Amino acid sequence: MNDLVTSYLSTWNEQDVDARAKMLADHWADNASYTDPLAEAAGRDAISATIGAVHEQFPGFVFTPVGDADGHHRQTRFQWGLGPEGAEPVVVGFDVVVTNDQGRIETVLGFLDRVPPTS
Incomplete structure (x- = not known):
């Protein structure tokens, strides 16, 4: 379970497009979907x-x-939290990840618990 969360968050933290594509290919199903x-x-x-x-939104x-x-x-x-490294997260969310029979991420259903105020 912790390995899944680690690989999931590592994918979200990867800024290099090619490295992120490899992580998606390694850990996510071909037909993966993400909804928040x-x-x-x-x-x-x-x-x-x-x-x-x-x-781009949160450099x-x-x-x-x-x-x-x-x-x-x-x-x-x-x-999960999203914020500057080592600081209190600015955004906090809650995800449900469903894997396929091979253990690859197939479906992600995301919810936002705390977001910064909009101006």
């Missing part, structure tokens, strides 16, 4: 583009786990 309140992406290329957009920020992961069957839920 702000984005919906189907396929590795679209997920990579979504991750790239987050890096220099990193994703870190918040608390412990919990899971059963092929589902894992965990909370």
Whole structure:
């Protein structure tokens, strides 16, 4: 379970497009999908583009786990933070990751628990 969260957050932290594509190929299913309140992406290329957009919106920020992961069957839920490295997260979210029979990430359902105020 912790390996899944680590590889998931590492993918989100990867800024190099080619390195991120390799991580997606290694850990995510061909038909992977990602949905949160702000984005919906189907396929590795679209997920990579979504991750790239987050890096553009929050340059220099990193994703870190918040608390412990919990899971059963092929589902894992965990909370994460996004903020400057070593600082209190500016954004906090909660994701449910579902893997396929090969252990690759197939579906991600994301929720935002705390977001910065908009001006």
